[in-house]
Every structure is written in C-alpha cells, then in structure tokens.
Amino acid sequence: MSILINKDTKVVVAGITGGQGSFHTRKMMSEGTNVVAGIHPKKGGTNFEGPDGAQVPIFTNYADAVAETGANAAMIIVPPKFAPQSIIDAADAGIPFVVCVTEYIPVLAMARVRAVIDKSNTRLLGPNCPGLLTPEESKIGFIPWNIAMKGPVGVVSKSGTLTYEVVDALTREGIGQSTCVGIGGDPINGTNFIDCLELFENDSETKYIVMIGEIGGNAEEMAAEYIKENVSKPVFSFVAGSSAPPGRRMGHAGAIVEGNSGTAEGKFKALSAAGVTVVKNPDLIADAVKAYIKENE
Numbered sequence: 001m002s003i004l005i006n007k008d009t010k011v012v013v014a015g016i017t018g019g020q021g022s023f024h025t026r027k028m029m030s031e032g033t034n035v036v037a038g039i040h041p042k043k044g045g046t047n048f049e050g051p052d053g054a055q056v057p058i059f060t061n062y063a064d065a066v067a068e069t070g071a072n073a074a075m076i077i078v079p080p081k082f083a084p085q086s087i088i089d090a091a092d093a094g095i096p097f098v099v100c101v102t103e104y105i106p107v108l109a110m111a112r113v114r115a116v117i118d119k120s121n122t123r124l125l126g127p128n129c130p131g132l133l134t135p136e137e138s139k140i141g142f143i144p145w146n147i148a149m150k151g152p153v154g155v156v157s158k159s160g161t162l163t164y165e166v167v168d169a170l171t172r173e174g175i176g177q178s179t180c181v182g183i184g185g186d187p188i189n190g191t192n193f194i195d196c197l198e199l200f201e202n203d204s205e206t207k208y209i210v211m212i213g214e215i216g217g218n219a220e221e222m223a224a225e226y227i228k229e230n231v232s233k234p235v236f237s238f239v240a241g242s243s244a245p246p247g248r249r250m251g252h253a254g255a256i257v258e259g260n261s262g263t264a265e266g267k268f269k270a271l272s273a274a275g276v277t278v279v280k281n282p283d284l285i286a287d288a289v290k291a292y293i294k295e296n297e
Contacts, residue, residue: 002134002179003154003199003206004097004125005073007032009138012071012095014039014086015078016048016058024077024142026050031145033138036069039086062093075131075140076100083127084109091122098190099140100126110188117190124190130160130182133167143167143180151176153289154200156193157212158185158219159240162282166210166238169286175293178206185214193223201231208234208292210285211276213267215241220267228274234296235276236288239267 011028015021016038029035030051037057038048044060059065062074074090076083076098083102090098105127117124125132131141135148142160147168155170155177157163163182170177181196183189193211200206209231213220220239227235241264272278277288 002137003196003203004123004132004179004181005134005138005140007034007137009073009097009140010034010036010069010071011073011075011138011140012037012039012059012062012065012069014062014074014076014090016040016056017043018077021077022048025056025075027145028075028139029054029056031139032136033140036071037065039065062090062095066093066095071095073097073140074099076102076126078102080104080106084113087113087124087127088116091117091120091124094121096122098122098124099129099131100124100190101129101131101141102126103128105186107186107188110186114188114190123195125181126184126186126189128186129184129189130163132179132181133177134179135177141182143182147171148180149176151178152205152207153177153210154196154203154206154208155180155210155212156196156200157182157210158214159212162212162238162240165282166212166285169283170210170289173286173290175286175289178203185216187217193219194226197223197226197231197235201233206233208236208289210289211235211237212282212285213237213239215239215264215267216262218262221270224267224270224274224276227271227276234292235271236285236292237271237276237278238280238282238285239264239271239278240282
C-alpha cells in the first residue's frame with residue numbers, strides 16, 4: 001500500500017505549459033503518473049503534448065478540469081504571486097489533495113491560504129517542497145523515480161535534497177519505500193510530520209518510518225511527543241543543521257535558531273526520549289534501518 005497517492009491518482013497540473021511545469025509534467029508522465037489535465041487561464045481548449053505524443057487537455061479552471069476528467073489531485077507549479085490563489089481555487093473545486101512545489105510564497109499569503117484550507121476538505125502538501133513519490137505507482141513533484149523502490153519504509157522529510165539522499169541510500173541497501181513525502185520547510189505549510197506519521201502508522205504495509213528534520217521551529221519536538229503516544233512502528237531520524245550558528249538562516253525559511261529554541265541538539269534529545277533511533281549523519285540512516293531489520297525480523 002501507500003499513502004496519499006497511488007497508481008489510480010488522477011493529477012491536474014497548474015503551470016503545465018511553463019518551462020519547469022512542462023519539464024516535470026513530462027517526467028511524471030513518463031514515470032507512470034496519471035496526469036489527466038492542465039490549468040492555464042488563457043489556454044483552455046488546447047492540449048499539452050506529453051511523452052510519445054500523449055495529449056493532455058488544458059482547462060481555464062479547476063472546476064471544469066475536475067468535471068471533465070475526475071482529477072483528484074493537483075500539482076501547482078506556478079510563480080509565487082499566483083500560487084496562493086491557485087491553491088484556494090483547487091480547494092474550492094473540491095480537489096482532495098493539492099501539492100504546491102512553488103517556493104518564495106510570502107508568509108502572510110500562506111497564512112491566508114491556511115485559513116481557507118483549514119475550513120475545506122483539501123489536504124495541502126507544501127509549498128516549497130519536492131512533492132512525493134509512491135515507488136512504481138505515481139509521483140507528484142521532483143523526487144527522482146530511479147532512486148526509489150517499492151518496500152516497507154515510509155519516508156517523510158523537510159529537506160528535498162536529504163530526501164533524495166536517504167531514499168537512494170535505502171534503495172542501495174535493498175530496502176524499499178512505501179511512500180516518500182517531502183513536506184517542505186516553510187514556516188506555514190500544509191501537511192506536517194504528525195500528519196504523515198499518522199498516515200504511515202495506519203498504513204498496513206509501512207513497517208518502518210524515517211523522519212528527516214532540520215533546525216528551527218518545534219515541529220520535530222511535537223512529532224516526538226506524537227510518536228511517544230501514538231506510533232507503534234520503529235522510527236529512525238536525522239536532524240539537519242547541527243553546525244548552524246545561532247540566528248543564522250540555513251536554507252529554508254523555517255530553519256532558523258533563536259537562542260536555545262529550535263536547535264538540532266534539542267530535537268535529537270526529544271526524539272531519542274520518544275524511543276526514536278537518532279543518527280547524527282544522514283548516511284547512517286540506511287545502516288540503522290538495515291541493522292534493525294536484521295536483528296528483529
């Protein structure tokens with residue numbers, strides 16, 4: 001099984017005709033994702049040409065795309081000034097799962113989006129995230145298809161690059177993944193660690209969970225509390241940014257340490273206290289999972 005997406009997921013892409021949108025849409029289609037529609041306010045009625053000449057209809061709005069194609073997921077890959085309204089429009093059209101990969105969306109704009117999303121039946125992943133991948137079935141976003149393989153490890157990460165690194169390391173050890181989810185590191189986003197932990201806990205074929213955090217905020221500490229009370233499956237974790245100077249932004253908008261708040265060490269301690277196997281280097285996660293499986297299976 002998997003979480004959030006599978007081979008039956010029907011994806012509509014907002015930004016399908018842009019440079020990045022067209023590139024990643026074709027990649028997704030060539031790797032098995034069922035892209036059924038595109039969105040462009042001025043190109044409705046035309047088609048997007050995918051791999052091997054496949055034609056994807058373009059609509060001016062989500063409502064028409066859903067009505068005509070049955071789309072039940074969306075990828076938003078449009079410029080930052082358009083992305084917030086695109087998320088809201090997708091939710092208004094009743095799309096249950098929206099992935100926004102756009103970065104540089106202002107915090108105030110995302111606060112307004114969250115106010116809408118929280119009152120809807122739509123789950124948002126992102127923004128500023130690499131998306132997600134269910135190996136051999138479907139992907140929305142950027143996670144490389146060829147580094148993953150189907151298996152029992154659910155992966156959730158704030159960092160796109162570290163997602164790729166850890167998934168690749170697991171695969172090279174012959175350890176597959178159920179679903180790999182990049183939640184992004186912006187201070188206001190949609191799906192968080194706890195959401196994914198709950199989904200993985202309830203997924204019958206996910207036997208192990210890998211959680212990759214980073215400095216800043218308290219998401220990892222909150223996840224640790226949740227794991228302690230609610231997660232029965234083995235969890236393995238790494239927190240990036242242990243060498244970051246206090247007060248220095250490190251990549252993501254949320255990755256900033258202020259005084260004693262949000263430090264890697266504090267997160268390590270909270271996760272360890274919750275029974276999580278914590279490693280101090282991402283290269284060691286696959287080794288830790290492999291050792292656990294060998295000892296317990």
